[in-house]
Amino acid sequence: MENLNDIKAPTIVLVRPQLGENIGMCARAMLNCGVTDLRIVSPRDGWPSDSAVSASAGALDVIDNAQIFETIEDAIADLDYVIATTARLRGMTKPIFNTIESSNKIKQETVNGNKCGIMFGPERTGLENDDIYFANAVLNIPLNPNYSSLNLAQAVLLVCFSWLNSDNHFEVNHEMPELANKDDINHFVNRLESELDNSGFFKSAEQRPTTLMNLKNFFFRISPTKQEVQTLHGVVKALVAKK
Amino acid sequence: MENLNDIKAPTIVLVRPQLGENIGMCARAMLNCGVTDLRIVSPRDGWPSDSAVSASAGALDVIDNAQIFETIEDAIADLDYVIATTARLRGMTKPIFNTIESSNKIKQETVNGNKCGIMFGPERTGLENDDIYFANAVLNIPLNPNYSSLNLAQAVLLVCFSWLNSDNHFEVNHEMPELANKDDINHFVNRLESELDNSGFFKSAEQRPTTLMNLKNFFFRISPTKQEVQTLHGVVKALVAKK
Numbered sequence: 243m244e245n246l247n248d249i250k251a252p253t254i255v256l257v258r259p260q261l262g263e264n265i266g267m268c269a270r271a272m273l274n275c276g277v278t279d280l281r282i283v284s285p286r287d288g289w290p291s292d293s294a295v296s297a298s299a300g301a302l303d304v305i306d307n308a309q310i311f312e313t314i315e316d317a318i319a320d321l322d323y324v325i326a327t328t329a330r331l332r333g334m335t336k337p338i339f340n341t342i343e344s345s346n347k348i349k350q351e352t353v354n355g356n357k358c359g360i361m362f363g364p365e366r367t368g369l370e371n372d373d374i375y376f377a378n379a380v381l382n383i384p385l386n387p388n389y390s391s392l393n394l395a396q397a398v399l400l401v402c403f404s405w406l407n408s409d410n411h412f413e414v415n416h417e418m419p420e421l422a423n424k425d426d427i428n429h430f431v432n433r434l435e436s437e438l439d440n441s442g443f444f445k446s447a448e449q450r451p452t453t454l455m456n457l458k459n460f461f462f463r464i465s466p467t468k469q470e471v472q473t474l475h476g477v478v479k480a481l482v483a484k485k
Numbered sequence: 486m487e488n489l490n491d492i493k494a495p496t497i498v499l500v501r502p503q504l505g506e507n508i509g510m511c512a513r514a515m516l517n518c519g520v521t522d523l524r525i526v527s528p529r530d531g532w533p534s535d536s537a538v539s540a541s542a543g544a545l546d547v548i549d550n551a552q553i554f555e556t557i558e559d560a561i562a563d564l565d566y567v568i569a570t571t572a573r574l575r576g577m578t579k580p581i582f583n584t585i586e587s588s589n590k591i592k593q594e595t596v597n598g599n600k601c602g603i604m605f606g607p608e609r610t611g612l613e614n615d616d617i618y619f620a621n622a623v624l625n626i627p628l629n630p631n632y633s634s635l636n637l638a639q640a641v642l643l644v645c646f647s648w649l650n651s652d653n654h655f656e657v658n659h660e661m662p663e664l665a666n667k668d669d670i671n672h673f674v675n676r677l678e679s680e681l682d683n684s685g686f687f688k689s690a691e692q693r694p695t696t697l698m699n700l701k702n703f704f705f706r707i708s709p710t711k712q713e714v715q716t717l718h719g720v721v722k723a724l725v726a727k728k
Contacts, residue, residue: 271639276629301632341650384650386519389544396514399639400646407584407627 249410251277252348253359254398255317255324257373260286260365266297267395268362269304275402280308281317281359314361314376319425322356323348323465326377327397328369329390335456336463337379341401344381345408353412356421360401365394375459376424422471424462430471430478431461437482492653494520495591496602497641498560498567500616503529503608509540510638511605512547518645523551524560524602557604557619562668565599566591566708569620570640571612572633578699579706580622584644587624588651596655599664603644608637618702619667665714667705673714673721674701680725 254272259265259282269280282289289310298305311317318324325344326336339347348358361377363369374380383392383400392400422430435454444450466474497515502508502525512523525532532553541548554560561567568587569579582590591601604620606612617623626635626643635643665673678697687693709717 273632274628274635274639299634385517385646386649389516391542392517396517396639396642399642403628403643403646406629 249349249352250357251275251279251402252352252405253279253281253318253321253357254402255281255283255314255359255361256285256394257283257314257317257361257369258286258364259362259394262287262291262293263297264365264394265291265308266294266299266301266305267393268398269294269298269301269308271395271399272402273301273304274399275406277402277405278304278307280304281311282308283311283314283317285310286364314373315424315428318359318361318376319428320357320423321359322421322423323351323358324361324377324424324462325359325379325381326361326369326374327381327383327401328363328374329382329392330368331380331382335459336374336377339379339381340384341381341404342408344379344401345405346412347379348405349408349410350412353414354418357423362394362397362401371455375455376462378463378465419467419469422466422468426468426471427461427466430474431458433475434461434478437478441482492592492595493600494518494522494645495595495648496522496524496561496564496600497645498524498526498557498602498604499528499637500526500557500560500604500612501529501607502605502637505530505534505536506540507608507637508534508551509537509542509544509548510636511641512537512541512544512551514638514642515645516544516547517642518649520645520648521547521550523547524554525551526554526557526560528553529607557616558667558671561602561604561619562671563600563666564602565664565666566594566601567604567620567667567705568602568622568624569604569612569617570624570626570644571606571617572625572635573611574623574625578702579617579620582622582624583627584624584647585651587622587644588648589655590622591648592651592653593655596657597661600666605637605640605644614698618698619705621706621708662710662712665709665711669711669714670704670709673717674704676718677704677721680721684725 254277256265256268272278272280295305331338351358361369363373383397438444444453497520499508499511508528515521515523538548574581594601604612606616626640681687687696
């Protein structure tokens with residue numbers, strides 16, 4: 243399996259998983275496909291987890307090195323390109339990929355030097371819109387439309403397997419400047435939010451969350467370069483100073 | 486998912502599965518991918534199975550219509566092209582496919598009017614050589630070579646998902662005569678075995694099983710047409726009569 247060594251595997255981010263057992267089964271599915279970087283956001287039943295260890299069927303390299311975070315922002319701070327897995331497609335302004343497109347995009351970004359991640363939501367509900375806006379794109383796993391419910395570890399298995407077995411022939415784009423990582427974007431978006439609050443941008447308290455979400459969704463999706471984010475900071479600074 | 490209607494899904498054959506729960510999870514994985522024809526050879530814990538029903542997560546169309554057989558020969562009698570899933574590759578003279586090649590081959594055969602099936606072995610041991618020789622080809626699921634153990638339902642999920650998401654663009658070969666099904670081949674092989682016994686073909690009792698397995702392996706692999714099997718019967722008949 244030459245691609246295990248050729249191309250760095252994406253990070254898997256489990257957002258608010260409920261059962262330790264499911265986390266363990268995800269670790270097993272990841273390792274089956276040579277994917278080892280696991281990050282967990284607010285696991286409901288705590289961490290470390292004995293049931294995760296026993297369900298991992300020996301995938302301890304993944305379990306023992308898993309990192310725990312309180313928020314998605316922290317979990318994906320150093321990543322440059324993030325895909326959110328979701329069963330429901332609800333008016334998010336993001337590209338929608340199937341598993342093959344998603345795997346190819348991740349390999350292309352990785353070859354270009356970008357760190358990639360794939361987010362999965364909690365067992366019952368999946369990712370919320372408030373989670374998805376941190377992503378560049380949405381992954382919808384193509385299944386029987388009349389019977390599409392997968393458990394968490396099966397979803398992770400299909401996505402990691404698709405990555406492992408997808409095409410490996412991507413050209414490095416040497417012209418492509420370095421992308422801003424999610425932490426860069428988060429800093430900018432938080433600054434923008436605070437400046438917009440100060441400037442009376444939000445017409446009403448009811449409208450504020452939706453407008454803000456649309457704005458964040460936009461900036462997390464568009465893959466700006468580091469330089470472009472610097473420019474955007476300059477723009478905000480200039481606009482604020484002018485008032 | 487246009488291909489659910491376009492191309493008939495392969496039959497899934499579980500050979501000597503142990504736990505009803507695993508059969509239920511296989512049924513769920515199948516239905517997730519629009520695959521519904523389940524056949525079970527000698528389930529260890531019997532059938533019907535309450536634990537299969539409860540583990541199937543509502544995939545009752547698959548469970549309720551599952552057919553039970555005592556032998557592989559009976560389970561695949563009406564099939565024309567069969568692939569055996571195995572983790573170990575042990576000197577079987579068969580083409581070895583990965584999941585993508587296997588899915589493409591099955592769609593090509595299906596488009597040509599042939600009924601296809603995929604066999605999976607028992608949880609602990611997988612398929613034995615005595616099972617594999619009924620197949621035309623072997624499927625080896627490409628995984629992390631250092632950590633490749635999958636549970637049965639995960640293997641079924643990956644194979645069915647690969648089928649669902651594989652290419653659909655195959656040309657019908659109108660020149661291709663009808664293939665013999667596995668029952669045709671089984672009848673011929675059994676006749677040949679009996680004639681070989683009568684003719685003193687087998688040099689020793691110890692050597693007989695290996696030689697016979699190699700012969701069966703050959704005839705089940707080569708996808709002869711119905712006409713060719715008729716011709717082979719004629720050959721055997723003629724040779725025997727001449728003695």
